[in-house]
Each structure stands twice: as structure tokens, then as C-alpha cells.
């Protein structure tokens with residue numbers, strides 16, 4: 171049997187010995203580092219970033235990886251070395267970007283609720299652009315910038331009021347959402363910001379949601395964004411220089427799912443973006459890391475009840491929250507014989523004390539037994555980063571594959587990590 175590639179994974183293939191990445195068997199990685207275990211194809215992440223920058227071609231651009239998707243330092247390091255900028259959403263994400271040596275002039279700080287100290291820290295670090303979410307925040311940035319000798323450059327985040335046609339929890343650009351300012355309010359904010367000291371509006375931004383698999387919402391949103399930029403132009407202290415189109419490009423999670431590449435997304439926008447004369451900023455997260463990561467888990471039990479068979483894994487909702495939070499399914503296969511014929515339906519569940527702790531319900535799954543390893547695909551984005559220690563479970567380990575070498579890029583928690591920040595009372 172030849173190696174078989176999975177469309178929902180980058181570089182992970184099924185071989186006669188089992189699922190492998192760059193010639194490394196996932197079973198071997200799991201045996202070495204234990205489970206649950208995130209495994210990242212770090213080369214594939216860089217390749218995905220390169221696809222983004224290549225898709226822009228001659229249009230002046232910055233591809234700023236959205237750190238929230240997967241903030242592991244080794245991930246950021248690889249992308250930084252390839253030339254990536256970063257979109258950060260908190261002081262913590264900025265700290266991570268700076269830790270890997272990111273050049274602050276390639277960083278965009280966004281977020282809907284920045285604290286005063288985060289804004290001060292962002293300015294002091296020399297971050298290129300702050301994406302400001304409201305007029306209230308413009309005032310706060312102006313105040314925070316008062317002690318600095320230069321003007322602080324901001325992008326105004328516009329809510330372009332379009333339906334990104336994605337899961338409602340991750341749609342962020344419709345009327346009534348908390349993000350950005352609607353077109354009229356944005357123009358009012360620009361007029362008022364012109365009178366605020368120490369701050370210049372140098373561009374406009376948007377982010378309409380995540381896991382978007384259609385081009386049309388982007389087309390409509392970019393057109394609304396450019397309209398705001400044009401109407402606002404006379405009130406700006408400088409020509410608008412940046413157009414931030416956000417992130418949000420989706421990925422396939424299962425065989426047969428739609429795929430939209432960065433160039434397929436940008437092609438219909440190319441003329442408009444080029445004609446704007448602005449540097450276009452993209453903030454992709456999921457489309458860079460999702461498919462280059464998997465979560466490997468071990469089967470603890472195969473529990474047969476009168477009603478159902480449960481495959482109980484050692485990974486739970488604390489390790490990977492997406493299936494429970496968004497009610498979405500990830501492709502799950504046994505590591506050893508991923509294409510073995512499917513048997514009667516099973517529920518694939520975790521060990522956490524919640525019925526919500528279910529990865530898949532009533533799915534036909536190849537026969538597995540205790541101690542077998544399974545792989546949960548497309549978990550390189552919004553996987554580990556959303557994990558928690560719920561049920562006092564230890565945060566999983568993360569391994570990065572480079573070439574065909576494996577590197578532990580985050581050790582598994584020790585039990586001591588669970589209580590390390592706590593203090594008992596002096597009773």
C-alpha cells in the first residue's frame with residue numbers, strides 16, 4: 171500500500187506502519203513522550219505562511235501570524251525566521267512574540283479590551299501598529315502615549331457588517347457584535363481622533379470571523395472597509411497607509427470538506443487591493459497551523475453498555491475544547507490502521523466528568539482496543555491554546571517535528587504545576 175495523504179492534514183500520511191509525519195511514526199512519538207500529546211509539523215506551518223506571502227505577489231503586504239491560534243514558542247520561532255510578522259491580542263501574546271525575537275515593527279496589537287498597562291507596554295515595546303477597537307480606546311491610547319516623544323500609529327477596526335457564514339461563536343463582523351465600529355461610527359471616531367494628541371490614524375482594519383470558506387464575505391467586507399477609508403480620508407492627519415483584512419480563512423476538517431487557498435481568496439480581491447495603494451495586512455492563524463498539528467491520545471477503555479460502545483480516551487475536553495464548544499467534529503483515526511474497515515458506531519469520549527466531554531457521537535470507527543493510539547487531526551490551531559487544567563488534569567505535552575527529528579517543545583505538566591501558583595492559608 172502506498173502512503174496516503176489526508177486533505178485535512180499537512181504532511182501527515184498513512185503508511186503501512188501507521189500514521190506518520192515526515193517519516194516519523196506517531197506511535198513512536200507517543201511512546202516516547204506519552205499521551206495526550208500534540209504533534210506539530212513545524213516545517214508545514216512555515217510552508218503555509220509562505221503560501222500566504224506568495225499569494226500577495228506584488229501587492230505590498232505584511233503577513234502577521236495570529237499568535238492566538240497556536241502560541242507555542244517553537245511555532246512562533248519558525249515563523250519569525252521565515253519572515254512573519256505577528257498579530258497579538260494581549261500583553262501575554264506580545265511577550266511571547268518578543269521572546270522569540272520578533273521585530274516590534276512587524277507586530278500589530280489588537281483586541282477588544284486592552285488594559286491601560288497593556289497599551290503602555292505595547293507602545294514602550296515599539297510595536298508598529300495598535301488596532302484600536304473604539305473611540306473610548308482611542309482616548310486611552312492617546313493618554314497612554316502622552317509620555318512618548320512620537321505619535322502612536324493606530325488602525326481603526328471597522329465592523330463591516332457582513333455575515334461571514336461561519337459558526338456564530340466565531341463570526342465577528344456583523345451588526346451588534348462587540349468588535350470594531352460600524353462604518354458611520356468609525357468615521358465619527360476618525361474625526362474625533364484627529365483632535366487627540368499623540369496618536370495618528372494610519373489605516374483601517376477588520377476581522378470578520380474565523381473558519382470562513384467563502385470569498386464573497388471578504389469581498390463585501392473589503393469593499394465596505396475601503397469605503398470607510400475613502401470617506402475618512404479628509405479627516406486623517408496622513409494618507410491611509412494600511413488596510414488590515416484580518417484573518418479567518420478556514421480549513422478542511424474532514425475528507426471532502428471545502429478548501430480555499432490564500433491565492434484563491436486573494437485572486438478576486440487582487441485588483442481592488444492593489445488599487446488601494448495601501449500596504450495590506452493579513453492576520454492568518456488557523457490557515458497556518460491547524461492542519462499541521464494533531465492530538466495523539468491513547469484508548470484507555472472500550473466500554474460496552476447495553477445502549478452504546480464508548481471508546482474512552484486519555485485526552486479530554488480540557489486538552490481539546492473545540493468539539494465541545496463549537497459542536498464540530500475533527501477526523502479521528504487509529505494511529506496503527508487508519509483505514510481498517512469501520513465497525514459498529516461508537517462514541518469517542520474523554521475522561522472528564524461531563525457528558526459534554528465527547529469528541530464524536532455514533533461514528534463508525536475501526537476496531538480498537540485498550541492501549542491503542544488514536545490521532546485527532548487538524549488540531550494545530552485553537553487546540554493546546556484553549557486547553558485548561560479542568561479536573562486538575564495536567565496540560566499535555568507538545569512535540570515539534572522538524573525534518574524527521576522530534577523535539578519536545580513543551581513538557582507535560584508535573585502535578586506540582588497544578589498547585590505551584592497556589593498558597594495554603596497559615597492555619
Ligand SMILES: Cc1ncc(COP(=O)(O)O)c(C=O)c1O
Nearest residue numbers: 236377380417418453454455456
Ligand atoms: C483580530 C484577529 N485577527 C486574526 C485572527 C485569526 O483568525 P484565524 O485563526 O481564523 O485566521 C483572529 C481570530 O480570532 C482575530 O481576532
